[in-house]
Amino acid sequence: MPGFVDVLAIIAVVVAVVVRQFSAQRISDDRRWWVLPGILLVVSLREPGLVDPRHAASAVVFLCAELAVALVTGAAWGRTSRLWRGADGSLWTKGGRATVFVWAGGLALRASLYGAATLVGIRQNSSALLSALSVTLAVRGGVLMWRARRLDAVHGGPGHEAPARMVGRDRA
Known part of the structure; x- marks a missing residue:
């Protein structure tokens, strides 16, 4: 039952x-x-x-591959999210079409890794998926904060009284 609860929590x-x-x-x-x-x-x-104790070495390889996919997905997600300052100086973000492709690609790669691990007899539970999700979210947050600092450096900081706008790749 705890595995089912974990899966429901991950989906939520x-x-x-x-x-x-x-x-x-x-x-x-x-x-x-x-x-x-x-x-x-x-x-x-x-x-x-x-890590599946019956296939420890192979399971670690698949876990590392999963975490690498999570890292790349998080970085691409943070990079493809639009970022802008509102008229009041507040910072906003929103995913666009490119973000959909990042999510779809990340999910496809993760499903492929899961399928490959299953084919070679490696049992994976929700811990690996939850670890990968945490890496994805952390990297996305880090990329967004890095981009926000760059936006502040280019446009005079959060108190800048310019009208709302997006810059560079962040234009709509």
Whole structure:
């Protein structure tokens, strides 16, 4: 039963993240963007079975591949999200069409890895998926914060009184 509950929790987190991603979201400067990914990582590491003990070496290779896909997906997600300052100086983000392709590609790669691991007899549980999700969210948050700092450096910081606009690749 705990495995079923884990899967439901993962699905709920993914749905919440995806729904929020495709609507404009205000980004705060409170520097707590890493809290949710951190909690998810701790939860995933507390669960037994992150690595299949019967095939430890192969399972670690698949886990590393999963985490590499998560890293690339998070970086691409953060890079393809539109980022802009509102008229009041607040920072906003929203995923676009490119973000949909990033999500679809990441899911396809993860499904392929899961299928390949199953074919060679490696048992994976929700801990690996939760770990990968936490890495994806952490990298996305880090990329967005890095881009926000660049936006501040180019346009005079968060208190700048310019009209709302997007810059460079961030134009709509």
